[in-house]
Amino acid sequence: MNNLKTVVLLATLTGLLMAVGSLFGGRSGMTMMFVISMLMNFASYWYSDKIVLSMYGAREVTVNDAADLIRIVAGLAQKANLPMPKVYIMDTDVPNAFATGRDPEHSAVAVTTGIMRALSLSELEGVLAHELAHVKHRDTLISTIVASVAGVITMIANIAQWTAMFGFGRSDDDNNGISGIVEFVFLIVLAPLAATLIQLGISRSREYLADETGGTISGNPLELAKALEKIEYFAHQSVLPEATPATSHMFIINPLSGTRGFMMNLFSTHPSTKQRIARLEEQARHMK
Template identity: 45%
Template sequence: MGYVKTAMLMAAMTALFMGVGYLIGGSGGAVIALAVAAAMNAFTWWNSDRMILRMHNAQPVAPGDRLGLHALIAELARNAGLPEPKVYLIDTPQPNAFATGRNPANAAVAVTAGLMHSLTREELAGVIAHELAHIRNHDTAIMTVTATFAGAISMLANFALFFGGSRERLGLVGTLLMMFLAPMAAALVQMAISRTREYAADKAGAEICGQPIWLASALEKIAVGAARIDNHAAERNPATAHMFIINPLHAHKYDSLFATHPATENRVAALRAMMAHGGGISGAAEPPMSASRIPITKKHRRAGPWS
């Protein structure tokens, strides 16, 4: 049902985009809007991972790192039936993580120094498994496309004020309303898709790592850290917020119309219910993580669970 809901929301996003194009330029405007969207999505499809990693100044982690981060990810990727993704570290004290890439063969997982510092290796395994679930479910591609559509709809809606066709069809008041309502509707669809996919990735991630409680515990710690520690790169690029495992911006606490993520309490409750109903895999292999912690910059250094 999650994929059906996502498909319906994507169809709504496409229809909204074409509708704005029609209001600006009639049937020809709708066709042009669709062509522009296709070109934008093609560019984003091939370059999204590099663009997003650059926005957050993510640095590659070499294979064979002393922490065994690559070994951990390789083990979990095998559990998920995926090729090993590229691994990146983001030098920020906020605990968080995201996955990007157009398909499993061209995917990357980025974790923050704050995440590595604040989680146990089991909790880290839960987070990595969640991100691998996004890759396996092709959520990274879906979210990139919806983000592009949302941006294009906002751009078209702003252009509407300067085109006579839309003013003739809607009048000045209607055109002004469209400028505000169309981007808002696009954002709502984008957020709805994000919330849908987060629940699915939580469930699949728990199955990949074998223990739902690992991810549940990690989510609780990340939510506390994200609420009190700023992520300056995310604040400068809020359109990427939906890609993180927990909203990196200081926004809404509860499931609301404008929340990019489900409430952490609801996600944790679903994972604990999964555990109670036998969702964990008994005897799951312990993640191959060393007892040390990832090197972080001096200004971020403090006592942590792997010290």
Template identity: 45%
Template sequence: MGYLKTAILMAAMTALFMGLGYLLGGAGGAVIALVIAAAMNAYTWWNSDRLVLRMHNAQPVIRGDRMGLHALTAELARAAGMPEPAVYLIDTPQPNAFATGRNPANAAVAVTSGLVRSLSRDELAGVIAHELAHIRNHDTAIMTVTATFAGAISMLANFALFFGGSRERLGLIGTLLLMFLAPMAAALVQMAISRTREYAADKAGAEICGNPIWLASALEKIALGAARIDNHAAERNPATAHMFIINPLHMHKHDNLFATHPATENRIAALRAMAGAAPQGAAQPRYKSGVPTTRNRGPWT
């Protein structure tokens, strides 16, 4: 997604938030809403990575780990021309991964133990490259801000019933509609940003690792695993679902307005088309690991 479109969506979220503040308290309410939004996002900006990692009980992976996660991430980060992020492991059988952090210099990639067990090294490289693309494109910061706005808008909408100002302007029926429509509008903006950026990260991740088929194959396996294996931490913290490479919640599978991710089959089709359009010999790995890659097709732990 282009930065102009992202800026427009963020402006819409800010306007919606301030509009709620105005309906609750007039011009003063709009100013207060803006101040609250700025304070919430400032806190989230500096602490988002630690908050999300703590929610999922992610544990740091040290350099030289036996799985080779740290080394693989470092090689891919060099191929992407970006700082090496911290690496974390989440102890859950569901295969999945996400990235977090306010910028490439302060970022982390977290993968689940189920992901490491179920993917080949090539496929894992594709997944990590996808997460690195999110970091390099500053998606992690943008998604954190939109999630914070969405939560704040829902909070203000719930407060609407308890403030006379909104009832005087809208009436009881209007206030009730506001309670439902404002959070829905915020969620749609959040989903629009998340869904479009998944396609962009897929494309950039395939370019980083050098082979779109690796990521396409990984997405197939992750989608199957996420559909049948629970991720209890994600179920307790559904606001983080949009951060994962595949929706960790057992929800909608269709590519519609209310899905946090594009349909997996559409993403896979785009990656396979990308592989088919590449010049012969172009799909070569851009990282140089000491562990064989193209010959390793099974779980590599």
């Protein structure tokens, strides 16, 4: 299913870029954007994980740098029957974590320095088990490609907004019947909405499943529940540096949770933390 979603996302990116090229450059513009989309699809598949890690300034660590962290990841990977992923640390006080990589053999988990200070080792183990669950379910490729596609869509919308403001683009005599108003609505309103809907459709159900699987791997769902509550609290106090709507779905708790408002709640990429905690508590009761 995730492989199918990946193909659909890359095809969506290709179609969107070609539509933009046609609107602003006719047939030649569409051809140029098709070539660009092929290059972006290639980069999204092979390098999107490295791009996201670089965005957040994540640095790879070894047992000499973070012995407890490496020990926990190694133990959980063994329990989950997974290859040992690379481990990264992001230097920020805001607690959070995510996993990435195109498959379990090329996976990575990243945590912030803040989460290592805010959580107990057992709570941190619950978080890392959740992230390895994403690796086990092969969510990480689709998650990282979503970040790339959403980022491109947002970038196109921003460029189109400035283009519309300054009157660039094709003239009214060469728009094949498509008015400037339609172009404006498509690129300024629908494109960012499409990016959000892509995230919305992918993230919520997989977070519940990763919580459940993470609770099973760690053997203690209540520790993950306590960790989620703490991370949620800190997320409402301060925003993770470099966090963007295009990558927010990758984290265990939405790093933009502190950005309140109706639209943020409507298009949240994560289920309610209270609901996630309730499910983990129910899981713990059944494990006794």
